[in-house]
Amino acid sequence: ADFKIGLSNGWVGSEWRTQMIDEAKAAAAAWKDKGVNVEVVVQSANVDVPGQIAQVRNFMSQGVNAIIINPNSPTAFDPIFKQAKDAGILVIATDAEVSSKDATYVGIDQKAWGAAGAKWLAETLGGKGNVVAINGVAGHPANEMRVAGYKEVFGKYPDIKIVNEVNANWDQAQGQQAMQNLLATYPDINGVWVQDGMAAGAWKSIIDAGKQSSIAATGEIRKDFIDIWTKDKLNSGASVNPPGVMASALNVAVLMLQGKELKEPAAAGQYKNAMYLPIPFIDSKNLPEAAKAVDGKPGYYSFTSQLSIEDAEKLFK
Amino acid sequence: MSADALASKPAQNAVLAFLKKPLVVALILIVLLLAVGEWLSPGFASPGQVLRLLIVAALLGIVAAGQNLVILGGREGIDLSVGGIVSLAAILAGNVMNGADGGILPAILVCIVVGAFFGLINGVGVTLLRIPPLVMTLGMLGVLQGLLVVIRNGIPSGRAAPGLSDFVVKPFLLGLPGIIWLWLLIGLAMALLLRRTVFGYRVYAIGSNEQAAFMAGVPVKTIRIALFMLSGAFAAIAGMCLLGYSGSSFANVGEQYMLPSIIAVVLGGTPLSGGKGGYTGTMAGAVLLVLLQSILTTVHIDESGRQMVFGATLVALMLFYGRAKAMRS
Amino acid sequence: MSELIVRGARKAYGATVALSRGDLHLKPGEVHVLIGSNGSGKSTLCKIVAGSVKPDAGEVLLDGKPVTIDGPRAARALGIGIFYQELSLAARRTVAENILLPAMPVKGGVFVDRTALEERAAKVIAEFKDVAGEGFAADVTVDRLRADQRQLVEIMKALATEAPILIFDEPTSALDRAQVDRFFEILRRLKQEGRAMVFISHRMDEIFSIGDRVTVIRDGATVATSAIAETNADTVIRQMVGEREAVFVDAKPPVPATAGDAVLSVANLSGAGFRDISFSVGKGEILGFGGLHGQGQSSVLRAIFGALAHNSGAIHVGGKPCAARTPAEAIRNGIAYVSGDRGRDGTLTGRPILENVTPIHFLRNGLHLARPGALTALVDGPLKALKTKFQDIGQPVNSLSGGNQQKVVIARWLVDRPSILLLDDPTKGIDLAAKSDLFQLIRSLAADGMGIVLYSSEDAELLANADRILVFNSGAVTRELKGEDRTRYNLYHAAYEAA
Amino acid sequence: MSDATQQSRTGGLGRLIRRYPFLPALIILVALLALNGIFEPRSLGFRAMTGLVSTYLALMMLAVAQTYVVFSGDIDLSAGSIVSLVNVSVIVLMQKWGGDGFSVIAACLAGALIGLACGLINGIIVAGLRLQAIVATFATSIFFTGLALTVLPVAGTPAPEAYWTTYGGRFFGIPFVLYAVVAVAIVLAFLMRMRLTTQMLAVGDDQQAAFQSGLPVTAIRIKGYVFCGLFAALAALCITGDTASGDPLVGGKMTLYSVAAVVLGGSALAGGFGTVTGSLIGALIIGLINALVFFVGTPSEWQNFAQGFAILAALMTGILVSRGARA
Numbered sequence A: 001a002d003f004k005i006g007l008s009n010g011w012v013g014s015e016w017r018t019q020m021i022d023e024a025k026a027a028a029a030a031w032k033d034k035g036v037n038v039e040v041v042v043q044s045a046n047v048d049v050p051g052q053i054a055q056v057r058n059f060m061s062q063g064v065n066a067i068i069i070n071p072n073s074p075t076a077f078d079p080i081f082k083q084a085k086d087a088g089i090l091v092i093a094t095d096a097e098v099s100s101k102d103a104t105y106v107g108i109d110q111k112a113w114g115a116a117g118a119k120w121l122a123e124t125l126g127g128k129g130n131v132v133a134i135n136g137v138a139g140h141p142a143n144e145m146r147v148a149g150y151k152e153v154f155g156k157y158p159d160i161k162i163v164n165e166v167n168a169n170w171d172q173a174q175g176q177q178a179m180q181n182l183l184a185t186y187p188d189i190n191g192v193w194v195q196d197g198m199a200a201g202a203w204k205s206i207i208d209a210g211k212q213s214s215i216a217a218t219g220e221i222r223k224d225f226i227d228i229w230t231k232d233k234l235n236s237g238a239s240v241n242p243p244g245v246m247a248s249a250l251n252v253a254v255l256m257l258q259g260k261e262l263k264e265p266a267a268a269g270q271y272k273n274a275m276y277l278p279i280p281f282i283d284s285k286n287l288p289e290a291a292k293a294v295d296g297k298p299g300y301y302s303f304t305s306q307l308s309i310e311d312a313e314k315l316f317k
Numbered sequence B: 001m002s003a004d005a006l007a008s009k010p011a012q013n014a015v016l017a018f019l020k021k022p023l024v025v026a027l028i029l030i031v032l033l034l035a036v037g038e039w040l041s042p043g044f045a046s047p048g049q050v051l052r053l054l055i056v057a058a059l060l061g062i063v064a065a066g067q068n069l070v071i072l073g074g075r076e077g078i079d080l081s082v083g084g085i086v087s088l089a090a091i092l093a094g095n096v097m098n099g100a101d102g103g104i105l106p107a108i109l110v111c112i113v114v115g116a117f118f119g120l121i122n123g124v125g126v127t128l129l130r131i132p133p134l135v136m137t138l139g140m141l142g143v144l145q146g147l148l149v150v151i152r153n154g155i156p157s158g159r160a161a162p163g164l165s166d167f168v169v170k171p172f173l174l175g176l177p178g179i180i181w182l183w184l185l186i187g188l189a190m191a192l193l194l195r196r197t198v199f200g201y202r203v204y205a206i207g208s209n210e211q212a213a214f215m216a217g218v219p220v221k222t223i224r225i226a227l228f229m230l231s232g233a234f235a236a237i238a239g240m241c242l243l244g245y246s247g248s249s250f251a252n253v254g255e256q257y258m259l260p261s262i263i264a265v266v267l268g269g270t271p272l273s274g275g276k277g278g279y280t281g282t283m284a285g286a287v288l289l290v291l292l293q294s295i296l297t298t299v300h301i302d303e304s305g306r307q308m309v310f311g312a313t314l315v316a317l318m319l320f321y322g323r324a325k326a327m328r329s
Numbered sequence C: 001m002s003e004l005i006v007r008g009a010r011k012a013y014g015a016t017v018a019l020s021r022g023d024l025h026l027k028p029g030e031v032h033v034l035i036g037s038n039g040s041g042k043s044t045l046c047k048i049v050a051g052s053v054k055p056d057a058g059e060v061l062l063d064g065k066p067v068t069i070d071g072p073r074a075a076r077a078l079g080i081g082i083f084y085q086e087l088s089l090a091a092r093r094t095v096a097e098n099i100l101l102p103a104m105p106v107k108g109g110v111f112v113d114r115t116a117l118e119e120r121a122a123k124v125i126a127e128f129k130d131v132a133g134e135g136f137a138a139d140v141t142v143d144r145l146r147a148d149q150r151q152l153v154e155i156m157k158a159l160a161t162e163a164p165i166l167i168f169d170e171p172t173s174a175l176d177r178a179q180v181d182r183f184f185e186i187l188r189r190l191k192q193e194g195r196a197m198v199f200i201s202h203r204m205d206e207i208f209s210i211g212d213r214v215t216v217i218r219d220g221a222t223v224a225t226s227a228i229a230e231t232n233a234d235t236v237i238r239q240m241v242g243e244r245e246a247v248f249v250d251a252k253p254p255v256p257a258t259a260g261d262a263v264l265s266v267a268n269l270s271g272a273g274f275r276d277i278s279f280s281v282g283k284g285e286i287l288g289f290g291g292l293h294g295q296g297q298s299s300v301l302r303a304i305f306g307a308l309a310h311n312s313g314a315i316h317v318g319g320k321p322c323a324a325r326t327p328a329e330a331i332r333n334g335i336a337y338v339s340g341d342r343g344r345d346g347t348l349t350g351r352p353i354l355e356n357v358t359p360i361h362f363l364r365n366g367l368h369l370a371r372p373g374a375l376t377a378l379v380d381g382p383l384k385a386l387k388t389k390f391q392d393i394g395q396p397v398n399s400l401s402g403g404n405q406q407k408v409v410i411a412r413w414l415v416d417r418p419s420i421l422l423l424d425d426p427t428k429g430i431d432l433a434a435k436s437d438l439f440q441l442i443r444s445l446a447a448d449g450m451g452i453v454l455y456s457s458e459d460a461e462l463l464a465n466a467d468r469i470l471v472f473n474s475g476a477v478t479r480e481l482k483g484e485d486r487t488r489y490n491l492y493h494a495a496y497e498a499a
Numbered sequence D: 001m002s003d004a005t006q007q008s009r010t011g012g013l014g015r016l017i018r019r020y021p022f023l024p025a026l027i028i029l030v031a032l033l034a035l036n037g038i039f040e041p042r043s044l045g046f047r048a049m050t051g052l053v054s055t056y057l058a059l060m061m062l063a064v065a066q067t068y069v070v071f072s073g074d075i076d077l078s079a080g081s082i083v084s085l086v087n088v089s090v091i092v093l094m095q096k097w098g099g100d101g102f103s104v105i106a107a108c109l110a111g112a113l114i115g116l117a118c119g120l121i122n123g124i125i126v127a128g129l130r131l132q133a134i135v136a137t138f139a140t141s142i143f144f145t146g147l148a149l150t151v152l153p154v155a156g157t158p159a160p161e162a163y164w165t166t167y168g169g170r171f172f173g174i175p176f177v178l179y180a181v182v183a184v185a186i187v188l189a190f191l192m193r194m195r196l197t198t199q200m201l202a203v204g205d206d207q208q209a210a211f212q213s214g215l216p217v218t219a220i221r222i223k224g225y226v227f228c229g230l231f232a233a234l235a236a237l238c239i240t241g242d243t244a245s246g247d248p249l250v251g252g253k254m255t256l257y258s259v260a261a262v263v264l265g266g267s268a269l270a271g272g273f274g275t276v277t278g279s280l281i282g283a284l285i286i287g288l289i290n291a292l293v294f295f296v297g298t299p300s301e302w303q304n305f306a307q308g309f310a311i312l313a314a315l316m317t318g319i320l321v322s323r324g325a326r327a
C-alpha cells in the first residue's frame, strides 16, 4: 500500500458510528481508481479515554502514516498527538474537535450545527414561544458546543423562553421519557430543541400526547425518522451531522500525505486547527429529496454526505 | 404504668413493625414523592402523567423481576448482563417483527429463548464453573455489548409492530395499557412462584444456606441456573416492551437498566445477600426510582445539580432499608 | 486479682428472652462451670461479658468496681478473653495470624512484626504439639484444618490473650480425648497462676473432672452456684431441668435387639479418607461408629448419602444397588442424614422453621406446589416429638438456640419416614434432656423397622445406644464390638491402637 | 473437608499459587505479551512498553484502589467517578493557582485530599451507616459525577505544560512513568506488610468473627475506603498526566474495568483473599487484550466482541486455575 491509515473510534453505541467507519473504508477503497493504494486499519470499540489513547499507541506501534480519530475527549489527546507527530504521523480528528495543535480537525462545526436547528425552530415559531431543550450527555464537548449554539441563537429572540433543559444522554428511550415528563409539567410548550436519536424519542412522546400539530421540534436524520416525518407531516427540521465526516477526513488526509498543501490552512474554531465542512439542513422543503436519498436503506441508515475526492482536491493548491 | 398503657404498648409495636416493612416504607415514600412532585411542578401527579410514569416503571420493574430472583438465590447473586440482554432483545425483536403485527409472537419466542440462553450461560458459569456472579455477568455484559455491534453491522434493524407499541402505550383495559397489566400479572406470578411453589421455597433455601439446601436434596445447580435463565428471559421481555415503547431499536438501550434494576430490588427490601425479600417490594422500588428520576427532570436545575440531588437522595432512601445489623446486637 | 461479678444481666431478642437474670460470680484461680440446657442462655451470658452482645440490663463488676463493656475491644482491655462456641476464625488467614489476630505484634507502629508473630504463635502451638494432629502448622490456613483443629486454634487464640479472665464456651465439643486431656492440663496450670476461667460443656464427666464450682442456668436465669465437691451429677441435672423429671443417660448397654434383614449393606467402600469399608445394618438395628475423631466415620456416612464421592465399592439399599451421586438421589432411596455441623449442613439460616422442615418432604413426594396450611399441620408432629421449643412456626430458625435448631433439622427427616437414618454426631451441642429425648425417639424408630447408623464422638452415648459398634481407625474399620464386648475399655483399646 | 488425607493432595503448583495468588494472572500476562510480540513485534519495544505502562498506570492505580475495599469484602462502584472528580479538581486548581511548579504540587496534594475525602464519605456510608456497598457506592458515584460537572462543566482546560511534560518525559534517559512504577511498587510493598492489610483480609474473611476477635471492624472498613479514595486520586493524577486536561466523565468507564482487574489478579471478590500485585497485573492484562485484539487483525465490528470474550475467558481461566490449585 502507498499509505496506511489508522481509524480510531472509541464508542460503538450507535449505528451512526458504524456507518461512519463503513463510509471511510469505502472512501479508502475508492482511491484505487486514482491509482493510490490506501490501506486502512480500524480500531473501534467501547473504550474510555485511556483506552483510546492506547488505540493511538497501537497505531504508532504498527507504523501507520496517518491516524483519523473520532475522539472521546477534546483535550486528552494533546500529549499523545504530540508523540504521534514527532513520529511523523499525520493526525486528523473528526466529528469532535481536539485542542491539540499537532492535529487537524476535519468535520462540522458542532456549534453551528446547534445554531442551525435553533434558528429553524425560532423562525418556525415566529420568534416567540416556550421552548424546552433535551440535550445529550452533560459535560460531553460536542453536547456543550451544540448547547452553546442554540443558546446564542435563542438569545437573539427575546420572546423565546427556554423553560427547561434536561439531559437524556443521547438515548432514544430516555429522550422519550424526558419529553413525557416535560409535556406533563409544561402543558404550554411550543418548541423543542432536541438532538440526534433522542429526537425520535421526543417526537414519539409528542405524537402519543397528540400534540404534533401544536409543537415544532427539531428532528434527526435516520431513515426511520425521516419516514415518520414524511408520513405524519411533522413540523420538524434537522441539521445534519453526516456520518460521512470520517470519509471526508480520509480524503483530506490522503491528499495531505501526498504532500499537497491546503489553499487555506485549517485555522478555524476555538482551537484554531479546524477545517469545517458544510452542514446540510433538512426541513419540510427538501424532505422529499432526503427521503429519496435514504430510500431502500435500513431503518438506522443516516442521511449522509461527504467530501468527494474531487471536492477535497479543490481545497488544495 | 396503668393497665391501659401496658395494653397499648404491643399495639404500638405492631404499628411500628408495620411501618418498618420495606413495602410500606416504599409506598409511603411514593406518596410523599408524588406530593413533592406536584408541589414542585403542578400537573406532575395528574392521573395521565402517573400512568406514563408507571409504564416506564413497568419496564424497569420487569427487568428487576429477574434481577430479584437471582439476588434471592444468594451466593452474591447479581446479574449485570441484563443491560446487554435488554438491548439485544430490543434489536432482535425489531428485526423479527419488522413492523408487522404478525411478527409479534415469533419475536416474543425468539427474545425469550435468546434471553434464557444467555441466562443459561451465566448460570452454567456461576454454578458449574463456580465463577462469582458479579464477575460472570460483568464479563457477559462485555460479550453482549460486543455482540450488539456485530449484529447491528450484520443485519438491518427493524421496527416495532403497531400492536406492540399500542400494547405499551395505549389504554387497554380499565384505562390501563397492556404493559401495566402484564406487570401486574408478573407481580402475581412472582408472588405465587415464591410463596406457593416448591421452586420458590427452594430459591429461598439455596439463598439462605446453599450447602444445607444441597444436603436436604435441593437441586442447587438446577435451581440457580433456572434463576439466571429467568433473569435473562425477563430482561428480554423488558427489551421487547422497550422496543414497543420507543418504536425502533437502537444501540445500548438496555444499559440504563443494569444498576437501577438492582437499586429497585434493594429499595424493595430484598438485601443483596439473598434468601430474604420478595417481588412486591421490588415493584414499589421500581416506581419509587422512576418517580425520583422524573421529579428531577422536571425541576429546572443544572444537570450537575440533578445528579448530586439524585445521588444524595438515593443514599438517604437507602437508610430506610436493608441497613445491615449492627455487629454488636 | 481478677474477680468478675455479673448481676442481673438481661437480654431479649424481640419476643425471645435469651437471658432474664444472669448472675455469675467468678473468682480468681477457679474453673467455674456454667451448665444449662440448650437455649438456657449460657452463650448469651458469656457474650455479654465478652462485649459482643449488648445487654438490656444488668451490671458487671471487676474486682469490685463496676465496668462498662461496650465491645469486644473493651472486654479485652479489661483482661477478658473468650473462646466462642461458634468460633471466631478467619478461614483464609494462617493459624499463627488467627491466634494473634486480636493483638498483632507491630513494629514501626503499623507494620506486622513477623518474627514476634511467629515466635508468640509457636509458643502457644507448642502446648498442643503432639495432639493437634496431621497437617496442623503455624503457616497453614485455617480453611485447610479439620473441625477439631479449628477448635484448637480458637482455644489457642483465647490462651494467647493471656487474659486473667478466660471464658470457654463449649471448647471441647469437637475435640478427641487426648486433646481434651491436654486442654485440661493447661487449664489446671492456669488455675495455679490464679486466673479465673468459665467453662461450658454438656459432658458431665468433663465438668466433674475440671470444675471447681458450678453455676446452673435455667430458662435464662441463674438457679444456683455450688462447689463441685459438694454436688453431684444428679443434683446438677435436677437443677437444670427444674420441675421436669430428671433424665439420665443409661451407661449400661441395652439388650441388643434382634436385627432383621439388612436394609443397608456396604461392601468394600473406598474413597477420600476411608478404605475398604464393609458392613450391613439390619432392620431395627442401631449400628454405632466409634473411634477417635476424624477417622473416616463422617466421610463414610457422607459417601453413602451421596455428598462425598467414593472410588470403589458397592452400596445396597433394601437389597438393591444404590450408589447415590447426590443427596437428592440418596433421599429418594430412603436415606436420611443428620449432620452435627448444623451451621454448615443443616439450618436454612434466616428462613422460617416451616421452610426448614419441609425440603425432604417436597423431594420425596415430588411436589411442585406448596400449601403452607397443610404443611404446618404436617410438620407439627415431628417437631412435637422432639419437644422443640419455639413460639411460631414462621419464626426464623436462627432465633432458636443451637439445640433447638438441631431439633428442627432432625425433624425435617421425620416428616416422611426414611428407611435408613445416618446420624453423623447428631448431638453436638445438644443438652442432656434433649439427647435423651432424641435417643428414645431413635430407639422407637428402630423398633418400627428403620435401620440406623450412629456416629458419635461421645463414647458414653455410643455405648448406651448402639447395638453393635464398628471402631474406625485411620479410615478403616479395625474392630467390631458386639454384645458383651461393648465396653468402654474395648472401645478405647480399639480406638487408640495403631492402625 | 473433615479428612486428614485432604492435606496431602497439594501439588507444588498449588502451594505456589496459595503463596502467590497472582501467579495465574502473571502467566496470562506473559502469554499475552508473547502473543502481542508475535503479531506486532514493535509492540514489545521499549517505547511501546513505556506507552502501555503510562496509559494503563491509571487503571493500575484504580485496580489497587479497588483491591483495598475488596480485601474487606466491600466494593466501590464510585471509584471511577472519584477519578473524574479529582481530575477536574486538580486541573481547575492548577489553572487557578497559576500553573507554576509549586501550584502543580499543591494541586496534586489537594487532589489527594479530595480523593481521601470521597473515600471517607463512602466509608462512612457503607461501613458506618451499614448500607449495602454495591448500591450505596453506585449512589455516591452519581453524586461525585454531579460534583465533577459542577467543578468543570465541560471537558477541556489544558494542564500546565510542566505537569504533563514531566509525566510523559524522561529523566536520565528513563521515562518518568517507570520511576512512578518503582515508587508505587515500594509503597505497595510497605502497605502489604501493614497490620491493616491483614486486618482488612480478616474482616473480609468473616466480619462477625473479626468483630468478636476485637478488631475495630467499622474503622478498618472505613480505612479501606479511604485507601481506595487515595489511590483513585493517584489514578486521577496519572490520567491527568497522560491526558493533560480535565474531563468530568473521564473515569466513568474505568470502574467496572477496575473490578475486572482485581478479579483477574486472583483476589476473591467476596473478600479475605488477594494481593495488590495481582490487581496491577490484571490491569495490564486488560490493556494487552485490547491491543492484541487489534494486532491480530480482528475486523472492526468484531473487536468489541473479541475483547469482551477474551476478558471473560481470562476471568474464567484465572478463577478456575487458582481454584484448581487451591482445592
Ligand SMILES: Nc1ncnc2c1ncn2[C@@H]1O[C@H](COP(=O)(O)OP(=O)(O)OP(=O)(O)O)[C@@H](O)[C@H]1O
Pocket: B210, B211, B214, B217, B218, B219, B220, B221, B222, B223, C306, C307, C308, C309, C326, C328
Ligand atoms: N461432595 C460434596 N460435599 C459437600 N458439598 C457439596 C458436594 N458437592 C457439592 N456440594 C455443595 O452443593 C452445591 C451444589 O452441588 P450439586 O452439584 O451437586 O447440586 P445438585 O443438587 O446436584 O444439582 P443438580 O441435581 O441440578 O445437578 C455445591 O456448590 C457445593 O456447595
Ligand SMILES: Nc1ncnc2c1ncn2[C@@H]1O[C@H](COP(=O)(O)OP(=O)(O)OP(=O)(O)O)[C@@H](O)[C@H]1O
Pocket: C013, C016, C017, C018, C019, C036, C037, C038, C039, C040, C041, C042, C043, C044, C045, C085, C398, C399, C400, C401, C402, C403, C404, C429, C431
Ligand atoms: N442472635 C439471636 N437472635 C435471636 N435470638 C437469639 C439470638 N441468640 C440467642 N438467641 C436466643 O437466646 C436464647 C439463649 O441462647 P444461647 O445461645 O445463649 O443458649 P445456650 O445456653 O448457649 O444454648 P446451647 O447450649 O444450645 O449453646 C435461645 O432461646 C436463643 O433462641
Ligand SMILES: [Mg+2]
Pocket: C042, C043, C044, C085, C169, C402
Ligand atoms: Mg451456647
Ligand SMILES: [Mg+2]
Pocket: C039, C043, C085, C401, C402, C403
Ligand atoms: Mg447455642
